[in-house]
Amino acid sequence: MNEERPIIGLVSATSVEPTTSDSFNFWLAPGVIVNPFDIVEAEQIAHDGTSRTFAL
Amino acid sequence: MTTLEHTTDAPTHLSKYISNDFGQVESEPNTVRQGTTVAIVAVLSNDKDIYMPIACDRPVRFADEEGIHVALGVDKIPERYRVPAGLIRMSNGTQAVVYLDLCYVLGPEGAHVNITGISGLATKTSYAMFLIQSILQTAERAGMRNKIGVIILNVKHGDLLSIDQPPKGGLEPEQHEMW
Secondary structure (H helix, E strand, C coil): CHHHCCCCEEEECCCCCCCCCCEEEEEECCCCCCCCCCCEEEEEECCCCEEEEEEC | CCEEEEEECCCCHHHHHHHCCCCCCCCCCCCCCCEEEEEEEEEEEECCCCCCCCCCCCEEEECCHHHHHHHHCHHHCCHHHEEEEEEEECCCCCEEEEEEEHHHHCCCCCCCCCCCCCCCCCCHHHHHHHHHHHHHHHHHHCCCHHHCCCCCCCCCCCHHHHCCCCCCCCCCHHHHHHC
């Protein structure tokens, strides 16, 4: 299912802005348009395979 | 998405002004300034209850309709108790109906809904009317129609007393098309 939806960006963690349990940042691929209140999903680790973290 | 930031390697706004030939808006830069847009997002949920910080470089996609429902907990509401409460439309065109749990709208769990917004736009009242209608239709499907009644405390002068009447002069063509 994921393969049908394009990747719009990659999670970015830096020394001054780390990802946390509550929030994260990601940079956007050129040409991608998003707006506040869009809901995104990021690939996350899991005990078996991967899981999906949803964020607003 | 809570905030979007576009960053470049320019140290100050003054350096940008100077690099544009001292404020010439039509000038062509010798080198295009590199920049990127960064989205700051707040975690809603994880479908396997894992709340470790997400590692760098993990891919991000728009959520699809099923994902939006998981993110908002709609998938945990029994279908017969789902009250249609609105529509989410995202930048990529994805749409998802948002549902409330009848048990939390009518009880026994909560029996409470807050509707907030700007005064005077006839939106909060209209939404309340829509939600009542949606609750009544859902209650009928759930076999609870005869167990609930609607009591409205009117603070809108005479407006709501004629809510069942067609408007004087009829609806505009645009409204006919919309509804």
